[in-house]
Amino acid sequence: MPPTLGKNVRDTKMQKEANVVLGEDWDGPSSGVESELRKRREQRGFISLNRSPLARKIITFNLLALVILVAGVLYLNPFRDSLVLQRERGLVIETQLVADVLEAHFWDAETLPNGASVFANLAKLSLPAGVDAYVYNPEGTLVASTIGIERSGIPPVSGLVQNTRSTLITDFLNSMWEGVSGLFTSETESDGFGSTVEPPLEFVQKTSDGSTQVNTGLDSQGRAVFTVATPILVGGVNLGSVAVTSAEGEIDFLVRSEREQVLQMFVIAILVSVGLSLVLASTIANPLSDLAAAAELGRDKNARKMSPNRVRIPDLTARPDEIGRLSGALRGMVTALYDRIEGNEQFAADVAHEIKNPLASLRSAVGTLRVAKREDQRDKLLDVIDHDVRRLDRLVSDISNASRLDSELVREEEEQFDLLKMLGNINDYLGGDAKSKGVEFISDLPAEPIHIHGLEARLAQVFVNLITNAISFCEDGDAIRVWARKRENRVLIVIEDTGPGIPDQALYKIFQRFYSERPAGQFGNNSGLGLAISKQIVEAHGGVIWAENIRPTDADITSDPLGARFVVGLPV
Template identity: 65%
Template sequence: MTDAARHIDVRDLNSVRRAARNEPELVLGDDWVAPQSASEREMMRQRKVRRLVNLRSSPIARKIITFNLLAMILLVAGVLYLNPSRDNLAYQRANGLMNEAELIADVMEARMPRTAPVDLVSGDGIDVARTLQEMDLRGGIDVSIYSPSGQVVATASGAGGFAAANALRGDDGTTLITDALSRLWDGLRGLIAADLPPADAPRNLTADDIAGVMANGANLRAIETAQGTNFIVSTPIEQGDRAVGVVSISSAAGELDALVSREREQVLRLFLVSMGVSVILSLVLASTIANPLADLAAAAEMGHDRNARKMSPTRVRIPDLTGRPDEIGRLSGALRGMVQALYERIEGNEQFAADVAHEIKNPLASLRSAVGSLRIVKKEDHRAKLLEVIEHDVRRLDRLVSDISNASRLDSELVKEEEEPFDILRMLGNLNEFLAKEAEAKGVEYISDLPDQPLTVQGLEGRLAQVFVNLITNAISFCDEGDAIRVWARRRENRILVVVEDTGPGIPDGALTKIFKRFYSERPEGQFGNNSGLGLAISKQIVEAHGGVIWAENIRPTAADITSEPLGARFVVGLPV
């Protein structure tokens, strides 16, 4: 058996762990690498099968893709609805037709005599048909010349049309997506709107239209047909200041809509490509979010499941994603910290329960022995001593149970209570006024050295008062008649130091750190059983809950000689400002 094994304290988990590290055949707790449980193997299998992300089982992935596509759809719908290209093309096409009509009218006017009468129908003064045929007209337009009476004198059409324009553009003119959407829209519109005229509907000017153009000048009309929008531009032919006819130009059926369709087709094709890229990127993004969250959720669910011990007989192990510089990394670290704190709390409760059982067994054993002896002793003085032992042990049990109850409620009360700023000097002054009488009754001099200026701290005044009551009453209990106690406070940079000093026997060097452990008590023989050993442990817990520190040290005649006999003990409490 090794030395480490011989010095194992079964009531101290840290002692058992240290022994486990020293004994190669003894493996406990976190040092034990357990085989994977069924739930962990299932989680690993799902992680391999999951690949990017499963849309059916990942609401986050569906939301990411939906919102990304919704934003893109709204953007494209807004572009198509506002349609600035259509308005610009319509303006340019209408302006071009107006210029062409005026140019044809100018050519006709240049061929006319200045003063001789002109009749467009009979051909007096100008041969309208021949002049119109000699013109090189733009493809995709129809030209008509009207007399003042409304008779069509001549007509002509431009050669080439869309085919020539598409050949120059190098575009095949296919608009599959736009055509499909247009058919769908036309079908919906046909359900709620009247039918539009066909593309080859007559576009001749009436007598009223001609009279209006000759009287008012050029005119532009847009006609909606089943194939699209047609423009009809009319301008008068003048001889001097007199109108002798009208030139009318109409654009090809659906020419403007064909141009707009090609523009929309490019936008929609770009939208489809962008949508595909967006879906792929959304899946990648969702996988970097949903998959780690799924692993974290699966690990957390293993911990709260009703049959968790059957699923995972080992500790709940949260995946370590702290290397990620985002919120998921923070969440992983927080969950791991919470689980670690939970297990530490469980181990602390187990250790506390073991210590409580051990501490209660001592007075119970003494009581059992005293009660058993009381039955057989005959002398009254022996019976009186046994009754004193029984009464002492009962008081000890009562004090122990009360202190244990206070210690077990301390954590929850420290969390629930609200911290407030208060003057720690005023609190110490009230305590000094009360505890000085207790010290004087024992013949101990009580010295209070507090500054004049207030020292404000943020915390629970009642709990911190409990700390200083414990420290001062401990000092009083260790002092004899003629000793002294000094309580002083100072501010040091960002901390407030409160010090309790006494001229008692001091603290054994080996116990300077042990005295803050639960149930540890370093008392003279005459005071055995009068304390539960929880006072300093509770004080340390309260101070650390306020972000402070507490320590104990011996007062020596000189700091250079640590072997000299101590002149007393000093407890220091440091609290943040």
């Protein structure tokens, strides 16, 4: 930790200017990973977002559905089919009206008059521009037509003026399609016929049975042309046929206008979709990029031999989505990893310190043994050496068990078992050891079984350790009581003894590694890892363990305790 001596901690202005960090808040220089992440964020722009594979996927998938929708609308072309049907119905009505007019003029004729009379009647009709009529006799010979007749035009009607729309997008796409298709297809004759060419004879002769015929075709330029033929009937006699053709391309213009509107909306939808996709991608890709960059920068810097930096995962937990959860999970994982690393470092330091004590005692005893003259002194020194060797062996064994505990707790499979049955077996086994020492052993367990989910062998190790500790602190005439009670969703297992109790200053230290509070006669007989291992096992099962002294009711808390109590709480 950086030195803070000489700073006036009450001078808040000085602290703010100096950016003083006290205690455990300091874990590295501020110019580490965070500064590089800040630089990357400042340099980030649209280009960097465009390089993001995730952003490209978001934009692509958002546009794909829109493109399929518009392509389907243009391919199915529902508005063109509707317009064609309406135009065909309208042209049928126009043709029948023309036939009715001719029938009214020639109501008393048995055959069609000459062409001049029919032409005069056609000239009186006010047909729209581009619409032409043809009259045929029963043999299929053209009698007269409106070709060449000067038309004054129909006066405009208010509300029916067609609004001419620009179709730049549609015309551009059509020209591209015609250019591409022209490279792979050869020119063929049109299936239909134009309005400037009279309808085919076979089409007109189909009306001889009194039916109306409708034909939709294309002229030489690919424009839609509609033709309707109907018979002229007077008194049930067929005087001939009349055929009316529509203007070239009138439906195509309307279709282009409708397609233009669809394409304009498509362009606007694309712009909106791309904009929203970019916003969505920035809220997803950028935070994920920051998380990945923080991990990569920390990895790269820690891989160097000099000036490693702590990995700092950006705090995005304020986001109410999966990215916020991911940030919190990564921060928790990094914190747990560093805690584990620091714990291992502290454990290694504690191991080295604990091993030094018996080694120093051994060195001293061996050195003294070389100069000892008396046999009783040599025997006493050999006893010290034997005691230290056993202490080292026990210490190394406990250290080995403690170091493997984490991995073994992860590998072993949990199962459901009867906790009271396990405690009963332990009480039967250790009760004999207590009675041989003159210690009364009391087992107070419920009659009904209590089933829990966990590692039976590891939990048994905990209770064996606690009961063994209680026996070691008791003397002849003391008592040990083991009892258990179920409380809602937890079960409490309590080990009580009437021994000397635990010093108040040691209540929170006895679960630390290598800490041992033993009488002078038992020095060196324990490694101080038993309670630490027990705490680790209980917490791995989601439980709690604590120690307290047993005191008489309403007594002074500073009075001598009546014994010690260890409580283990486990989830049911």
